[in-house]
Amino acid sequence: MTKLTKNDIQPLVSIITPLYNAAPFIAQTIASIQAQTYQNWEQIIVDDCSTDNSVDIVRALAALDDRIKLITLSRNSGAAHTRNIATEAAQGKYIAFLDSDDLWNAEKLQKQIAFMQKTACDVSYTSYVHIDEHGKPLGKRIVALPELHYKKQHSNNYVGNLTGIYNATSIGKISAPDVRKRQDWALWLDAIKKSGKPALGLQEDLAFYRVREGSMSSNKLNLVKYNYQFYKTCLGYSHIVAALCLLRFFWEYFVVRPEWIQRYDV
Incomplete structure (x- = not known):
């Protein structure tokens, strides 16, 4: 009888983390990964020229845990580029994403990988909750759709990037378009397309999205232009088609x- 290896029982998961001036949060983010009940992972952190002591914090933690891998860039290039650099370096069967200020539930990987194996899906995501800069719940939960088809994802980004995982062995590694915003929307749309079947949602709160004051995503009015650019730049649509798609997005x-x-009350 062939003896099962660790990778047979728990396939390697590569966790992609862009880093930029996240000194107050990055240690907590890493700790939430180290606390996972699923232990066969690597975290690839790509620093985008931080000017605080983020890199020093990561280096100290990486010296104690060889699953943490740090790559530093010589020029600030944005989240899409850093995620793509990390994806190129990833060795895992599965690729997951966690930004440098967000957190995971300790059972996130164990439950989600088991869910993907049971359902034979290539792309999955989960429900998640919002927290403030101090880690306190904000009383807002984003519930994962049970099934997410390409057409539905085309009209709106339903995948919380901090919850998404895709099977890189089945559909290949996916590069995000090099734009400042909405690159994660394009990545998950492409993943669903390459999978040829819907993404599946696990309706458990397995991640915590930190809402930071002054962040790009906290200003909804500014996001209108990014949504338009998603259709125009990422998908290559004409001005007219992009505008029509934007109307559908608003609906x-x-x-x-x-x-x-x-x-909910907190």
Whole structure:
């Protein structure tokens, strides 16, 4: 009888983490990965020319845990480029994403990988909750759709990037378009397309998205131009088609998507 190896029982998961001036948070982010009940992972952190002591914190932690791998860039290039650099270096069967200020539930990888293996899906994601800069819940939960088809994802980004995992062995590694915003939307749309079947949502709160004051994502009005650029630049549509798609996006965002956002008392 062939003896099962660790990679047979728990395939390697590569966790992609862009880093830029996240000194107050990066140690907590790494700790939430180290606390995983699923232990066969590597975290690839790519620093985008931080000017604080983020790199020193990561180096100290990496010296104690060889699963943490640090890459430093010589020129600030944005989150898409750093994620792509990390993806190129990834060795895992599965690729996951966790930004340098977000957190995971300790059972996130164990539950999600088991879910993907049971359902034979190539792309999965989970529900998650919002927290403030101090880690306190904000009373907002984003519920994962049970199934996410290409057409649905085309109209709105339903995958919380900090929850998404794809099977790189099945569909290959995916590069995000080199744009400052909405590159994660394009990545998950491409993953669903390459999979040839819907992404599946695990409706458990397995991640914590940190809402930071002054962050790009906290200003919804500024995101209008990024949504337009997603259709125009990432998907290569004409101005007219991009504008029509944006109208569809507004309908999805303001009328349909709120059904999957829950408010609760904290």
